[in-house]
Amino acid sequence: TAPQRSRDMGVGAYPETGLAQARARARELRDQIWRGSDPVAERQAARRELQQERDAGVTFATAAQRWFASMAPQWKGNRRRSNALARLERHAFPTIGAVRVGDVTRGQVLAVLEPLWIPKTETATKLRYSMEAVFDWAIAAGYREAENPATWKGGLKAMLPAPSKVARVRHHPALAWQDVPAFLADLRKRQGMAPRALEFAILTAARSGEVRGAVWGDVDLRRRIWTVPAAQMKGGKAHVVHLSDAALALLEALPRAAETEVVFWGQRGRPLSDMALSMICRRMGVAAVPHGFRSAFKDWARHCSAAPDEVSELCLAHVSSDATRAAYARDGLLPQRARMLDDWGRFCSGPAQIGGEVVGIRGGRKKPGVVNSPG
Structure with a gap:
Protein backbone atom coordinates (compact mmCIF):
# COMPACT_ATOMS: atom_id res chain seq x y z
CA THR A 1 0.00 0.00 0.00
CA ALA A 2 1.29 3.46 -0.86
CA PRO A 3 2.15 5.78 2.04
CA GLN A 4 -0.75 7.98 3.13
CA ARG A 5 1.29 11.01 4.14
CA SER A 6 1.79 13.37 1.22
CA ARG A 7 5.03 15.28 0.62
CA ASP A 8 6.16 17.43 -2.26
CA MET A 9 9.31 16.71 -4.26
CA GLY A 10 10.60 18.73 -7.21
CA VAL A 11 11.37 17.08 -10.52
CA GLY A 12 13.45 19.87 -12.06
CA ALA A 13 13.28 23.58 -12.75
CA TYR A 14 11.63 24.98 -15.86
CA PRO A 15 12.72 25.61 -18.59
CA GLU A 16 15.83 23.46 -18.00
CA THR A 17 13.49 20.50 -17.44
CA GLY A 18 10.79 20.15 -20.08
CA LEU A 19 7.23 18.95 -19.48
CA ALA A 20 7.88 15.51 -20.95
CA GLN A 21 10.98 15.07 -18.77
CA ALA A 22 9.08 16.19 -15.67
CA ARG A 23 6.29 13.71 -16.34
CA ALA A 24 8.76 10.87 -16.91
CA ARG A 25 10.58 11.73 -13.70
CA ALA A 26 7.27 11.86 -11.79
CA ARG A 27 6.37 8.39 -13.07
CA GLU A 28 9.76 7.06 -11.89
CA LEU A 29 9.20 8.53 -8.43
CA ARG A 30 5.69 7.04 -8.17
CA ASP A 31 7.10 3.65 -9.19
CA GLN A 32 9.73 3.91 -6.46
CA ILE A 33 7.04 4.72 -3.86
CA TRP A 34 4.91 1.74 -4.86
CA ARG A 35 7.98 -0.48 -4.58
CA GLY A 36 8.35 0.68 -0.99
CA SER A 37 11.09 3.27 -1.48
CA ASP A 38 11.03 6.81 -0.16
CA PRO A 39 12.65 9.05 -2.82
CA VAL A 40 12.46 12.12 -0.58
CA ALA A 41 14.30 10.34 2.24
CA GLU A 42 16.82 8.90 -0.22
CA ARG A 43 17.57 12.35 -1.63
CA GLN A 44 17.97 13.77 1.86
CA ALA A 45 20.26 10.89 2.84
CA ALA A 46 22.42 11.44 -0.27
CA ARG A 47 22.72 15.13 0.57
CA ARG A 48 23.67 14.31 4.17
CA GLU A 49 26.29 11.85 2.96
CA LEU A 50 27.78 14.42 0.61
CA GLN A 51 27.84 17.04 3.37
CA GLN A 52 29.47 14.59 5.78
CA GLU A 53 32.07 13.82 3.16
CA ARG A 54 32.73 17.50 2.68
CA ASP A 55 32.92 18.07 6.42
CA ALA A 56 35.31 15.14 6.86
CA GLY A 57 37.32 16.44 3.95
CA VAL A 58 38.21 14.76 0.67
CA THR A 59 41.99 14.66 0.43
CA ALA A 167 63.39 23.84 -20.79
CA ARG A 168 65.97 22.32 -23.05
CA VAL A 169 64.54 21.20 -26.38
CA ARG A 170 65.01 17.48 -26.88
CA HIS A 171 65.81 16.75 -30.50
CA HIS A 172 64.77 13.63 -32.38
CA PRO A 173 67.56 12.35 -34.66
CA ALA A 174 66.19 12.41 -38.20
CA LEU A 175 67.33 11.17 -41.59
CA ALA A 176 67.89 13.93 -44.16
CA TRP A 177 64.92 14.07 -46.53
CA GLN A 178 67.15 13.34 -49.53
CA ASP A 179 68.13 10.00 -47.99
CA VAL A 180 64.60 8.72 -47.32
CA PRO A 181 64.11 6.91 -50.71
CA ALA A 182 67.31 4.90 -50.23
CA PHE A 183 66.36 4.05 -46.64
CA LEU A 184 62.87 2.99 -47.70
CA ALA A 185 64.24 0.80 -50.50
CA ASP A 186 66.41 -1.00 -47.93
CA LEU A 187 63.53 -1.17 -45.44
CA ARG A 188 61.28 -2.88 -48.00
CA LYS A 189 63.72 -5.77 -48.22
CA ARG A 190 63.01 -6.63 -44.59
CA GLN A 191 60.22 -9.01 -43.63
CA GLY A 192 57.86 -8.70 -40.68
CA MET A 193 55.26 -6.39 -39.19
CA ALA A 194 57.67 -3.90 -37.59
CA PRO A 195 59.31 -2.94 -40.92
CA ARG A 196 55.86 -2.55 -42.51
CA ALA A 197 54.68 -0.39 -39.61
CA LEU A 198 57.73 1.85 -39.92
CA GLU A 199 57.24 2.08 -43.68
CA PHE A 200 53.60 3.04 -43.18
CA ALA A 201 54.59 5.66 -40.58
CA ILE A 202 57.02 7.20 -43.08
CA LEU A 203 54.51 7.23 -45.94
CA THR A 204 51.77 8.82 -43.82
CA ALA A 205 54.03 11.13 -41.75
CA ALA A 206 52.26 9.74 -38.68
CA ARG A 207 53.51 9.27 -35.16
CA SER A 208 54.70 5.81 -34.12
CA GLY A 209 51.97 5.42 -31.48
CA GLU A 210 49.24 6.28 -33.97
CA VAL A 211 50.49 3.63 -36.39
CA ARG A 212 50.95 0.96 -33.73
CA GLY A 213 47.43 1.64 -32.44
CA ALA A 214 45.79 1.48 -35.88
CA VAL A 215 42.88 -0.97 -36.27
CA TRP A 216 41.15 -2.07 -39.45
CA GLY A 217 37.89 -0.43 -38.35
CA ASP A 218 39.59 2.96 -38.74
CA VAL A 219 40.75 2.21 -42.29
CA ASP A 220 38.62 2.76 -45.40
CA LEU A 221 40.54 1.24 -48.31
CA ARG A 222 37.88 2.19 -50.86
CA ARG A 223 37.96 5.88 -49.91
CA ARG A 224 41.73 5.72 -49.24
CA ILE A 225 41.34 7.13 -45.74
CA TRP A 226 42.74 6.22 -42.34
CA THR A 227 41.02 7.98 -39.43
CA VAL A 228 43.06 8.16 -36.23
CA PRO A 229 40.66 8.41 -33.26
CA ALA A 230 40.90 11.41 -30.95
CA ALA A 231 41.98 9.20 -28.03
CA GLN A 232 45.17 8.23 -29.89
CA MET A 233 46.06 11.74 -31.02
CA LYS A 234 48.49 13.95 -29.14
CA GLY A 235 46.19 16.92 -29.70
CA GLY A 236 43.06 15.03 -28.62
CA LYS A 237 41.24 15.48 -31.96
CA ALA A 238 40.53 12.84 -34.60
CA HIS A 239 42.87 13.04 -37.59
CA VAL A 240 42.06 11.97 -41.15
CA VAL A 241 45.02 10.67 -43.17
CA HIS A 242 44.96 10.21 -46.94
CA LEU A 243 46.44 6.94 -48.19
CA SER A 244 48.81 7.37 -51.12
CA ASP A 245 49.28 4.62 -53.70
CA ALA A 246 52.27 3.29 -51.75
CA ALA A 247 50.47 3.36 -48.39
CA LEU A 248 47.36 1.76 -49.86
CA ALA A 249 49.37 -1.03 -51.52
CA LEU A 250 51.15 -1.71 -48.25
CA LEU A 251 47.87 -2.14 -46.37
CA GLU A 252 46.30 -4.30 -49.06
CA ALA A 253 49.28 -6.67 -48.95
CA LEU A 254 49.29 -7.06 -45.16
CA PRO A 255 48.30 -10.40 -43.63
CA ARG A 256 45.42 -10.13 -41.15
CA ALA A 257 45.21 -11.97 -37.84
CA ALA A 258 41.90 -13.68 -37.10
CA GLU A 259 42.10 -12.92 -33.39
CA THR A 260 42.68 -9.14 -33.63
CA GLU A 261 41.61 -5.97 -35.45
CA VAL A 262 45.09 -4.47 -34.98
CA VAL A 263 46.63 -3.60 -38.35
CA PHE A 264 50.28 -4.02 -37.35
CA TRP A 265 50.07 -6.88 -34.90
CA GLY A 266 52.75 -8.58 -32.90
CA GLN A 267 52.76 -11.61 -30.63
CA ARG A 268 49.31 -13.05 -29.89
CA GLY A 269 47.72 -10.35 -32.01
CA ARG A 270 48.77 -7.51 -29.72
CA PRO A 271 49.99 -4.11 -31.00
CA LEU A 272 53.72 -3.75 -31.54
CA SER A 273 55.73 -2.36 -28.63
CA ASP A 274 56.93 1.24 -28.60
CA MET A 275 60.50 0.01 -29.19
CA ALA A 276 59.74 -2.23 -32.16
CA LEU A 277 60.10 0.50 -34.79
CA SER A 278 63.16 2.07 -33.16
CA MET A 279 64.91 -1.31 -33.17
CA ILE A 280 64.44 -1.56 -36.94
CA CYS A 281 66.36 1.70 -37.38
CA ARG A 282 69.12 0.45 -35.09
CA ARG A 283 69.44 -2.87 -36.90
CA MET A 284 69.74 -0.98 -40.18
CA GLY A 285 72.58 1.06 -38.73
CA VAL A 286 70.70 4.36 -38.94
CA ALA A 287 70.91 6.90 -36.11
CA ALA A 288 67.44 8.28 -36.87
CA VAL A 289 64.40 7.42 -34.76
CA PRO A 290 60.86 6.84 -36.15
CA HIS A 291 59.63 10.27 -34.99
CA GLY A 292 62.46 11.88 -36.93
CA PHE A 293 60.92 10.88 -40.26
CA ARG A 294 58.19 13.43 -39.57
CA SER A 295 60.93 16.06 -39.61
CA ALA A 296 62.24 14.64 -42.89
CA PHE A 297 58.73 14.98 -44.35
CA LYS A 298 58.54 18.60 -43.16
CA ASP A 299 61.92 19.45 -44.67
CA TRP A 300 60.94 17.77 -47.95
CA ALA A 301 57.73 19.83 -48.02
CA ARG A 302 59.70 23.05 -47.50
CA HIS A 303 62.12 22.21 -50.31
CA CYS A 304 59.93 20.41 -52.83
CA SER A 305 56.32 21.54 -52.42
CA ALA A 306 54.70 24.80 -53.46
CA ALA A 307 51.82 24.26 -51.04
CA PRO A 308 51.40 26.67 -48.08
CA ASP A 309 53.12 25.70 -44.86
CA GLU A 310 49.82 24.93 -43.12
CA VAL A 311 49.24 21.98 -45.50
CA SER A 312 52.30 20.11 -44.24
CA GLU A 313 51.48 21.20 -40.67
CA LEU A 314 48.04 19.61 -40.98
CA CYS A 315 49.55 16.46 -42.50
CA LEU A 316 51.59 16.26 -39.30
CA ALA A 317 48.50 17.04 -37.18
CA HIS A 318 50.18 20.21 -35.91
CA VAL A 319 47.49 22.79 -35.14
CA SER A 320 49.48 25.59 -33.56
CA SER A 321 49.57 28.71 -35.75
CA ASP A 322 46.54 30.92 -36.40
CA ALA A 323 46.62 30.09 -40.12
CA THR A 324 46.71 26.35 -39.45
CA ARG A 325 43.91 26.57 -36.90
CA ALA A 326 41.76 28.50 -39.37
CA ALA A 327 42.38 25.93 -42.11
CA TYR A 328 41.63 23.09 -39.72
CA ALA A 329 38.36 24.67 -38.63
CA ARG A 330 37.33 25.34 -42.22
CA ASP A 331 37.85 22.05 -44.09
CA GLY A 332 41.13 20.58 -42.90
CA LEU A 333 42.62 21.16 -46.38
CA LEU A 334 41.91 17.52 -47.17
CA PRO A 335 42.38 17.75 -50.98
CA GLN A 336 45.65 19.65 -50.59
CA ARG A 337 46.89 17.20 -47.95
CA ALA A 338 45.99 14.28 -50.24
CA ARG A 339 48.06 15.77 -53.07
CA MET A 340 51.00 16.39 -50.76
CA LEU A 341 50.96 12.83 -49.37
CA ASP A 342 50.65 11.44 -52.92
CA ASP A 343 53.73 13.46 -53.92
CA TRP A 344 55.55 12.33 -50.78
CA GLY A 345 54.69 8.71 -51.51
CA ARG A 346 56.03 8.98 -55.06
CA PHE A 347 59.20 10.68 -53.80
CA CYS A 348 59.79 8.01 -51.14
CA SER A 349 59.30 5.22 -53.67
CA GLY A 350 61.46 6.87 -56.32
CA PRO A 351 65.19 6.62 -57.02
CA ALA A 352 67.59 7.29 -54.16
CA GLN A 353 68.62 10.91 -53.85
CA ILE A 354 72.16 12.15 -53.45
CA GLY A 355 72.15 14.25 -50.31
CA GLY A 356 74.49 17.17 -49.74
CA GLU A 357 76.14 18.30 -46.57
CA VAL A 358 73.71 17.96 -43.67
CA VAL A 359 73.61 20.32 -40.70
CA GLY A 360 71.35 20.37 -37.67
CA ILE A 361 68.09 22.26 -37.91
CA ARG A 362 69.18 24.47 -35.01
CA GLY A 363 72.73 24.76 -36.31
CA GLY A 364 75.88 22.76 -35.79
CA ARG A 365 77.42 20.16 -38.08
CA LYS A 366 76.09 16.61 -37.62
CA LYS A 367 76.89 13.15 -38.87
CA PRO A 368 76.34 12.83 -42.64
CA GLY A 369 72.79 11.92 -43.47
CA VAL A 370 71.40 12.65 -40.01
CA VAL A 371 69.88 15.83 -38.65
CA ASN A 372 68.33 16.63 -35.31
CA SER A 373 64.59 17.17 -35.35
CA PRO A 374 62.72 19.30 -32.83
CA GLY A 375 59.72 17.00 -33.19
Whole structure:
Protein backbone atom coordinates (compact mmCIF):
# COMPACT_ATOMS: atom_id res chain seq x y z
CA THR A 1 0.00 0.00 0.00
CA ALA A 2 1.29 3.46 -0.86
CA PRO A 3 2.15 5.78 2.04
CA GLN A 4 -0.75 7.98 3.13
CA ARG A 5 1.29 11.01 4.14
CA SER A 6 1.79 13.37 1.22
CA ARG A 7 5.03 15.28 0.62
CA ASP A 8 6.16 17.43 -2.26
CA MET A 9 9.31 16.71 -4.26
CA GLY A 10 10.60 18.73 -7.21
CA VAL A 11 11.37 17.08 -10.52
CA GLY A 12 13.45 19.87 -12.06
CA ALA A 13 13.28 23.58 -12.75
CA TYR A 14 11.63 24.98 -15.86
CA PRO A 15 12.72 25.61 -18.59
CA GLU A 16 15.83 23.46 -18.00
CA THR A 17 13.49 20.50 -17.44
CA GLY A 18 10.79 20.15 -20.08
CA LEU A 19 7.23 18.95 -19.48
CA ALA A 20 7.88 15.51 -20.95
CA GLN A 21 10.98 15.07 -18.77
CA ALA A 22 9.08 16.19 -15.67
CA ARG A 23 6.29 13.71 -16.34
CA ALA A 24 8.76 10.87 -16.91
CA ARG A 25 10.58 11.73 -13.70
CA ALA A 26 7.27 11.86 -11.79
CA ARG A 27 6.37 8.39 -13.07
CA GLU A 28 9.76 7.06 -11.89
CA LEU A 29 9.20 8.53 -8.43
CA ARG A 30 5.69 7.04 -8.17
CA ASP A 31 7.10 3.65 -9.19
CA GLN A 32 9.73 3.91 -6.46
CA ILE A 33 7.04 4.72 -3.86
CA TRP A 34 4.91 1.74 -4.86
CA ARG A 35 7.98 -0.48 -4.58
CA GLY A 36 8.35 0.68 -0.99
CA SER A 37 11.09 3.27 -1.48
CA ASP A 38 11.03 6.81 -0.16
CA PRO A 39 12.65 9.05 -2.82
CA VAL A 40 12.46 12.12 -0.58
CA ALA A 41 14.30 10.34 2.24
CA GLU A 42 16.82 8.90 -0.22
CA ARG A 43 17.57 12.35 -1.63
CA GLN A 44 17.97 13.77 1.86
CA ALA A 45 20.26 10.89 2.84
CA ALA A 46 22.42 11.44 -0.27
CA ARG A 47 22.72 15.13 0.57
CA ARG A 48 23.67 14.31 4.17
CA GLU A 49 26.29 11.85 2.96
CA LEU A 50 27.78 14.42 0.61
CA GLN A 51 27.84 17.04 3.37
CA GLN A 52 29.47 14.59 5.78
CA GLU A 53 32.07 13.82 3.16
CA ARG A 54 32.73 17.50 2.68
CA ASP A 55 32.92 18.07 6.42
CA ALA A 56 35.31 15.14 6.86
CA GLY A 57 37.32 16.44 3.95
CA VAL A 58 38.21 14.76 0.67
CA THR A 59 41.99 14.66 0.43
CA PHE A 60 43.95 15.75 -2.63
CA ALA A 61 44.85 12.10 -3.28
CA THR A 62 41.20 11.01 -3.23
CA ALA A 63 40.20 13.93 -5.44
CA ALA A 64 42.98 13.10 -7.91
CA GLN A 65 41.87 9.46 -8.10
CA ARG A 66 38.24 10.44 -8.68
CA TRP A 67 39.22 13.04 -11.28
CA PHE A 68 41.31 10.45 -13.11
CA ALA A 69 38.50 7.87 -12.95
CA SER A 70 36.11 10.38 -14.51
CA MET A 71 38.54 11.13 -17.35
CA ALA A 72 39.90 7.61 -17.95
CA PRO A 73 37.21 6.48 -20.45
CA GLN A 74 38.07 9.23 -22.91
CA TRP A 75 41.80 8.67 -22.40
CA LYS A 76 41.72 4.96 -23.24
CA GLY A 77 44.70 4.12 -25.42
CA ASN A 78 46.38 7.50 -24.82
CA ARG A 79 49.49 6.57 -22.90
CA ARG A 80 50.65 10.17 -22.38
CA ARG A 81 47.45 11.16 -20.64
CA SER A 82 47.00 7.92 -18.73
CA ASN A 83 50.39 8.61 -17.10
CA ALA A 84 48.88 11.64 -15.34
CA LEU A 85 47.84 9.76 -12.18
CA ALA A 86 51.20 8.02 -11.85
CA ARG A 87 52.90 11.41 -12.11
CA LEU A 88 50.67 12.81 -9.36
CA GLU A 89 51.25 9.77 -7.16
CA ARG A 90 55.00 10.07 -7.50
CA HIS A 91 55.48 13.82 -7.18
CA ALA A 92 52.39 15.38 -5.53
CA PHE A 93 50.98 12.76 -3.16
CA PRO A 94 54.02 12.66 -0.83
CA THR A 95 53.61 16.39 -0.11
CA ILE A 96 49.88 17.15 -0.37
CA GLY A 97 48.19 13.78 -0.87
CA ALA A 98 46.82 13.68 2.70
CA VAL A 99 45.80 17.36 2.75
CA ARG A 100 42.12 18.24 2.29
CA VAL A 101 41.74 19.30 -1.34
CA GLY A 102 39.82 22.34 -0.16
CA ASP A 103 42.70 23.42 2.07
CA VAL A 104 45.66 23.13 -0.32
CA THR A 105 47.38 26.49 -0.77
CA ARG A 106 49.38 27.93 -3.62
CA GLY A 107 52.46 27.72 -1.43
CA GLN A 108 51.99 23.96 -1.06
CA VAL A 109 51.55 23.58 -4.81
CA LEU A 110 54.74 25.56 -5.28
CA ALA A 111 56.53 23.26 -2.84
CA VAL A 112 55.60 20.32 -5.10
CA LEU A 113 56.63 21.99 -8.35
CA GLU A 114 59.70 24.02 -7.43
CA PRO A 115 62.17 21.12 -6.96
CA LEU A 116 61.25 19.80 -10.45
CA TRP A 117 60.84 23.06 -12.35
CA ILE A 118 64.45 23.56 -13.48
CA PRO A 119 65.90 20.03 -13.70
CA LYS A 120 62.71 18.38 -15.05
CA THR A 121 60.73 21.19 -16.64
CA GLU A 122 58.63 19.01 -18.95
CA THR A 123 57.59 16.72 -16.09
CA ALA A 124 56.84 19.69 -13.83
CA THR A 125 54.74 21.38 -16.52
CA LYS A 126 52.65 18.25 -17.09
CA LEU A 127 52.31 17.84 -13.33
CA ARG A 128 51.02 21.39 -12.96
CA TYR A 129 48.42 20.83 -15.70
CA SER A 130 47.18 17.71 -13.88
CA MET A 131 47.07 19.43 -10.51
CA GLU A 132 45.12 22.32 -12.00
CA ALA A 133 42.63 19.84 -13.48
CA VAL A 134 42.22 18.07 -10.12
CA PHE A 135 41.46 21.35 -8.36
CA ASP A 136 39.01 22.32 -11.13
CA TRP A 137 37.23 19.00 -10.58
CA ALA A 138 37.18 19.53 -6.81
CA ILE A 139 35.67 23.01 -7.22
CA ALA A 140 32.99 21.70 -9.59
CA ALA A 141 32.22 18.80 -7.22
CA GLY A 142 31.82 21.11 -4.25
CA TYR A 143 34.91 19.97 -2.34
CA ARG A 144 36.73 23.27 -2.69
CA GLU A 145 35.47 26.84 -2.42
CA ALA A 146 38.76 28.74 -2.75
CA GLU A 147 40.30 29.56 -6.14
CA ASN A 148 42.44 27.05 -8.00
CA PRO A 149 45.97 27.23 -6.50
CA ALA A 150 47.66 25.62 -9.53
CA THR A 151 46.59 28.10 -12.21
CA TRP A 152 49.39 29.65 -14.25
CA LYS A 153 48.03 33.07 -15.24
CA GLY A 154 47.36 35.20 -12.23
CA GLY A 155 49.01 32.63 -9.99
CA LEU A 156 52.14 30.54 -10.43
CA LYS A 157 53.32 32.60 -13.41
CA ALA A 158 54.50 35.25 -10.97
CA MET A 159 56.41 32.67 -8.91
CA LEU A 160 58.07 30.38 -11.49
CA PRO A 161 60.04 31.12 -14.68
CA ALA A 162 58.22 30.35 -17.94
CA PRO A 163 58.88 26.74 -19.04
CA SER A 164 60.09 27.96 -22.45
CA LYS A 165 62.86 29.91 -20.73
CA VAL A 166 64.29 26.97 -18.80
CA ALA A 167 63.39 23.84 -20.79
CA ARG A 168 65.97 22.32 -23.05
CA VAL A 169 64.54 21.20 -26.38
CA ARG A 170 65.01 17.48 -26.88
CA HIS A 171 65.81 16.75 -30.50
CA HIS A 172 64.77 13.63 -32.38
CA PRO A 173 67.56 12.35 -34.66
CA ALA A 174 66.19 12.41 -38.20
CA LEU A 175 67.33 11.17 -41.59
CA ALA A 176 67.89 13.93 -44.16
CA TRP A 177 64.92 14.07 -46.53
CA GLN A 178 67.15 13.34 -49.53
CA ASP A 179 68.13 10.00 -47.99
CA VAL A 180 64.60 8.72 -47.32
CA PRO A 181 64.11 6.91 -50.71
CA ALA A 182 67.31 4.90 -50.23
CA PHE A 183 66.36 4.05 -46.64
CA LEU A 184 62.87 2.99 -47.70
CA ALA A 185 64.24 0.80 -50.50
CA ASP A 186 66.41 -1.00 -47.93
CA LEU A 187 63.53 -1.17 -45.44
CA ARG A 188 61.28 -2.88 -48.00
CA LYS A 189 63.72 -5.77 -48.22
CA ARG A 190 63.01 -6.63 -44.59
CA GLN A 191 60.22 -9.01 -43.63
CA GLY A 192 57.86 -8.70 -40.68
CA MET A 193 55.26 -6.39 -39.19
CA ALA A 194 57.67 -3.90 -37.59
CA PRO A 195 59.31 -2.94 -40.92
CA ARG A 196 55.86 -2.55 -42.51
CA ALA A 197 54.68 -0.39 -39.61
CA LEU A 198 57.73 1.85 -39.92
CA GLU A 199 57.24 2.08 -43.68
CA PHE A 200 53.60 3.04 -43.18
CA ALA A 201 54.59 5.66 -40.58
CA ILE A 202 57.02 7.20 -43.08
CA LEU A 203 54.51 7.23 -45.94
CA THR A 204 51.77 8.82 -43.82
CA ALA A 205 54.03 11.13 -41.75
CA ALA A 206 52.26 9.74 -38.68
CA ARG A 207 53.51 9.27 -35.16
CA SER A 208 54.70 5.81 -34.12
CA GLY A 209 51.97 5.42 -31.48
CA GLU A 210 49.24 6.28 -33.97
CA VAL A 211 50.49 3.63 -36.39
CA ARG A 212 50.95 0.96 -33.73
CA GLY A 213 47.43 1.64 -32.44
CA ALA A 214 45.79 1.48 -35.88
CA VAL A 215 42.88 -0.97 -36.27
CA TRP A 216 41.15 -2.07 -39.45
CA GLY A 217 37.89 -0.43 -38.35
CA ASP A 218 39.59 2.96 -38.74
CA VAL A 219 40.75 2.21 -42.29
CA ASP A 220 38.62 2.76 -45.40
CA LEU A 221 40.54 1.24 -48.31
CA ARG A 222 37.88 2.19 -50.86
CA ARG A 223 37.96 5.88 -49.91
CA ARG A 224 41.73 5.72 -49.24
CA ILE A 225 41.34 7.13 -45.74
CA TRP A 226 42.74 6.22 -42.34
CA THR A 227 41.02 7.98 -39.43
CA VAL A 228 43.06 8.16 -36.23
CA PRO A 229 40.66 8.41 -33.26
CA ALA A 230 40.90 11.41 -30.95
CA ALA A 231 41.98 9.20 -28.03
CA GLN A 232 45.17 8.23 -29.89
CA MET A 233 46.06 11.74 -31.02
CA LYS A 234 48.49 13.95 -29.14
CA GLY A 235 46.19 16.92 -29.70
CA GLY A 236 43.06 15.03 -28.62
CA LYS A 237 41.24 15.48 -31.96
CA ALA A 238 40.53 12.84 -34.60
CA HIS A 239 42.87 13.04 -37.59
CA VAL A 240 42.06 11.97 -41.15
CA VAL A 241 45.02 10.67 -43.17
CA HIS A 242 44.96 10.21 -46.94
CA LEU A 243 46.44 6.94 -48.19
CA SER A 244 48.81 7.37 -51.12
CA ASP A 245 49.28 4.62 -53.70
CA ALA A 246 52.27 3.29 -51.75
CA ALA A 247 50.47 3.36 -48.39
CA LEU A 248 47.36 1.76 -49.86
CA ALA A 249 49.37 -1.03 -51.52
CA LEU A 250 51.15 -1.71 -48.25
CA LEU A 251 47.87 -2.14 -46.37
CA GLU A 252 46.30 -4.30 -49.06
CA ALA A 253 49.28 -6.67 -48.95
CA LEU A 254 49.29 -7.06 -45.16
CA PRO A 255 48.30 -10.40 -43.63
CA ARG A 256 45.42 -10.13 -41.15
CA ALA A 257 45.21 -11.97 -37.84
CA ALA A 258 41.90 -13.68 -37.10
CA GLU A 259 42.10 -12.92 -33.39
CA THR A 260 42.68 -9.14 -33.63
CA GLU A 261 41.61 -5.97 -35.45
CA VAL A 262 45.09 -4.47 -34.98
CA VAL A 263 46.63 -3.60 -38.35
CA PHE A 264 50.28 -4.02 -37.35
CA TRP A 265 50.07 -6.88 -34.90
CA GLY A 266 52.75 -8.58 -32.90
CA GLN A 267 52.76 -11.61 -30.63
CA ARG A 268 49.31 -13.05 -29.89
CA GLY A 269 47.72 -10.35 -32.01
CA ARG A 270 48.77 -7.51 -29.72
CA PRO A 271 49.99 -4.11 -31.00
CA LEU A 272 53.72 -3.75 -31.54
CA SER A 273 55.73 -2.36 -28.63
CA ASP A 274 56.93 1.24 -28.60
CA MET A 275 60.50 0.01 -29.19
CA ALA A 276 59.74 -2.23 -32.16
CA LEU A 277 60.10 0.50 -34.79
CA SER A 278 63.16 2.07 -33.16
CA MET A 279 64.91 -1.31 -33.17
CA ILE A 280 64.44 -1.56 -36.94
CA CYS A 281 66.36 1.70 -37.38
CA ARG A 282 69.12 0.45 -35.09
CA ARG A 283 69.44 -2.87 -36.90
CA MET A 284 69.74 -0.98 -40.18
CA GLY A 285 72.58 1.06 -38.73
CA VAL A 286 70.70 4.36 -38.94
CA ALA A 287 70.91 6.90 -36.11
CA ALA A 288 67.44 8.28 -36.87
CA VAL A 289 64.40 7.42 -34.76
CA PRO A 290 60.86 6.84 -36.15
CA HIS A 291 59.63 10.27 -34.99
CA GLY A 292 62.46 11.88 -36.93
CA PHE A 293 60.92 10.88 -40.26
CA ARG A 294 58.19 13.43 -39.57
CA SER A 295 60.93 16.06 -39.61
CA ALA A 296 62.24 14.64 -42.89
CA PHE A 297 58.73 14.98 -44.35
CA LYS A 298 58.54 18.60 -43.16
CA ASP A 299 61.92 19.45 -44.67
CA TRP A 300 60.94 17.77 -47.95
CA ALA A 301 57.73 19.83 -48.02
CA ARG A 302 59.70 23.05 -47.50
CA HIS A 303 62.12 22.21 -50.31
CA CYS A 304 59.93 20.41 -52.83
CA SER A 305 56.32 21.54 -52.42
CA ALA A 306 54.70 24.80 -53.46
CA ALA A 307 51.82 24.26 -51.04
CA PRO A 308 51.40 26.67 -48.08
CA ASP A 309 53.12 25.70 -44.86
CA GLU A 310 49.82 24.93 -43.12
CA VAL A 311 49.24 21.98 -45.50
CA SER A 312 52.30 20.11 -44.24
CA GLU A 313 51.48 21.20 -40.67
CA LEU A 314 48.04 19.61 -40.98
CA CYS A 315 49.55 16.46 -42.50
CA LEU A 316 51.59 16.26 -39.30
CA ALA A 317 48.50 17.04 -37.18
CA HIS A 318 50.18 20.21 -35.91
CA VAL A 319 47.49 22.79 -35.14
CA SER A 320 49.48 25.59 -33.56
CA SER A 321 49.57 28.71 -35.75
CA ASP A 322 46.54 30.92 -36.40
CA ALA A 323 46.62 30.09 -40.12
CA THR A 324 46.71 26.35 -39.45
CA ARG A 325 43.91 26.57 -36.90
CA ALA A 326 41.76 28.50 -39.37
CA ALA A 327 42.38 25.93 -42.11
CA TYR A 328 41.63 23.09 -39.72
CA ALA A 329 38.36 24.67 -38.63
CA ARG A 330 37.33 25.34 -42.22
CA ASP A 331 37.85 22.05 -44.09
CA GLY A 332 41.13 20.58 -42.90
CA LEU A 333 42.62 21.16 -46.38
CA LEU A 334 41.91 17.52 -47.17
CA PRO A 335 42.38 17.75 -50.98
CA GLN A 336 45.65 19.65 -50.59
CA ARG A 337 46.89 17.20 -47.95
CA ALA A 338 45.99 14.28 -50.24
CA ARG A 339 48.06 15.77 -53.07
CA MET A 340 51.00 16.39 -50.76
CA LEU A 341 50.96 12.83 -49.37
CA ASP A 342 50.65 11.44 -52.92
CA ASP A 343 53.73 13.46 -53.92
CA TRP A 344 55.55 12.33 -50.78
CA GLY A 345 54.69 8.71 -51.51
CA ARG A 346 56.03 8.98 -55.06
CA PHE A 347 59.20 10.68 -53.80
CA CYS A 348 59.79 8.01 -51.14
CA SER A 349 59.30 5.22 -53.67
CA GLY A 350 61.46 6.87 -56.32
CA PRO A 351 65.19 6.62 -57.02
CA ALA A 352 67.59 7.29 -54.16
CA GLN A 353 68.62 10.91 -53.85
CA ILE A 354 72.16 12.15 -53.45
CA GLY A 355 72.15 14.25 -50.31
CA GLY A 356 74.49 17.17 -49.74
CA GLU A 357 76.14 18.30 -46.57
CA VAL A 358 73.71 17.96 -43.67
CA VAL A 359 73.61 20.32 -40.70
CA GLY A 360 71.35 20.37 -37.67
CA ILE A 361 68.09 22.26 -37.91
CA ARG A 362 69.18 24.47 -35.01
CA GLY A 363 72.73 24.76 -36.31
CA GLY A 364 75.88 22.76 -35.79
CA ARG A 365 77.42 20.16 -38.08
CA LYS A 366 76.09 16.61 -37.62
CA LYS A 367 76.89 13.15 -38.87
CA PRO A 368 76.34 12.83 -42.64
CA GLY A 369 72.79 11.92 -43.47
CA VAL A 370 71.40 12.65 -40.01
CA VAL A 371 69.88 15.83 -38.65
CA ASN A 372 68.33 16.63 -35.31
CA SER A 373 64.59 17.17 -35.35
CA PRO A 374 62.72 19.30 -32.83
CA GLY A 375 59.72 17.00 -33.19
